[in-house]
Amino acid sequence: MEHKTVQQHPRLGTEVLQDCNLMELTEQQVHELKKSLWEHGVVFIRKQHLTASQLKEFAKQTFGDVTLGSQPKPNDPEIDLDLQSSGVFILGNPKGYTEKIPDKFAWQWHHDKDHLPLTEGLDMNALYVVMLYGIEIPEQGADGQPHTTAFLDMIEAYNNLQPEHQRQLETTSMYHQSPTSPKSGEDVPMKLHPIVSTHKVTGQKGLYLGSDTAIPVGMEKSPDSAKQFWQELFQTVLERTPAYAHVWQSGDIVFWDNSQVMHAGIPYNSNKYKRVALRVGVVDNTYELQGESTPRHVNVHTRPTPNAPLLSKKS
Ligand SMILES: O=C(O)CCC(=O)C(=O)O
Numbered sequence: 001m002e003h004k005t006v007q008q009h010p011r012l013g014t015e016v017l018q019d020c021n022l023m024e025l026t027e028q029q030v031h032e033l034k035k036s037l038w039e040h041g042v043v044f045i046r047k048q049h050l051t052a053s054q055l056k057e058f059a060k061q062t063f064g065d066v067t068l069g070s071q072p073k074p075n076d077p078e079i080d081l082d083l084q085s086s087g088v089f090i091l092g093n094p095k096g097y098t099e100k101i102p103d104k105f106a107w108q109w110h111h112d113k114d115h116l117p118l119t120e121g122l123d124m125n126a127l128y129v130v131m132l133y134g135i136e137i138p139e140q141g142a143d144g145q146p147h148t149t150a151f152l153d154m155i156e157a158y159n160n161l162q163p164e165h166q167r168q169l170e171t172t173s174m175y176h177q178s179p180t181s182p183k184s185g186e187d188v189p190m191k192l193h194p195i196v197s198t199h200k201v202t203g204q205k206g207l208y209l210g211s212d213t214a215i216p217v218g219m220e221k222s223p224d225s226a227k228q229f230w231q232e233l234f235q236t237v238l239e240r241t242p243a244y245a246h247v248w249q250s251g252d253i254v255f256w257d258n259s260q261v262m263h264a265g266i267p268y269n270s271n272k273y274k275r276v277a278l279r280v281g282v283v284d285n286t287y288e289l290q291g292e293s294t295p296r297h298v299n300v301h302t303r304p305t306p307n308a309p310l311l312s313k314k315s
């Protein structure tokens with residue numbers, strides 16, 4: 001889908017904590033970081049030097065540890081130990097140039113949703129923060145432009161819709177699938193979530209679209225209509241809402257507020273360039289929610305595998 005991309009955006013992509021070391025932030029600086037994150041949706045800090053374990057420790061201490069529980073894996077002897085820690089995902093081609101195309105799953109627009117459909121009681125509109133730490137950056141993307149990750153402001157996307165369209169979407173919910181493929185014969189966990197969601201801290205309305213495997217209520221048995229609904233809505237969003245492209249510098253850590261920001265990775269030539277980036281996703285369970293002491297309950301539904309549309313693996 002064609003769309004406009006900008007490198008300066010009125011809300012997304014603000015640099016924070018200039019000349020700070022993430023490992024040595026004061027309470028006040030952590031508070032500022034979070035405040036900027038909720039306000040700006042995407043913020044970044046530059047010139048960091050961290051190991052994977054340090055990044056994870058920072059994530060835990062700052063936000064909580066709701067989604068860090070992935071199974072420990074044995075270390076890969078071909079990858080620098082400093083890049084490895086359970087719960088920290090390595091993006092790119094850390095073993096060097098390769099014919100294999102890395103991270104294709106991330107090229108489509110999506111909200112990350114690791115664990116969320118599976119975690120009982122956890123709303124997909126939770127204060128889910130993703131940190132992406134760029135260690136080695138390809139000189140350019142496949143398009144010959146600087147290497148970027150693209151972001152869409154879903155508050156702006158909501159505001160750019162016609163009032164009538166907004167009202168119509170306010171009464172619609174979609175089922176979202178876990179990004180993890182079920183084993184054969186297993187039910188596909190689905191989570192029902194309103195398309196228009198209200199931010200837990202700022203109270204702003206935004207669109208929550210998940211990814212193109214989402215199914216509007218009433219279209220459970222017609223995957224083609226569901227796909228068409230999603231594509232048309234997303235096309236309208238892209239036509240009206242410019243994407244912010246974060247141009248990577250080595251040492252950047254980009255944080256995004258996954259509840260009201262969508263993102264897409266940009267392909268690069270892994271035969272010619274190396275990319276190493278570390279990614280940690282975590283729900284902020286330390287932030288004081290205004291007027292809400294417990295997470296809102298969102299139903300978990302399951303459907304048998306045979307009816308499920310093809311799962312595209314997105315996180
Ligand atoms: O590769 C990127 O820039 C984005 C990665 C991504 O979407 C993810 O890991 O969830």
Ligand SMILES: [Fe+2]
Pocket residue numbers: 106110111112263315
């Ligand atoms: Fe992602």
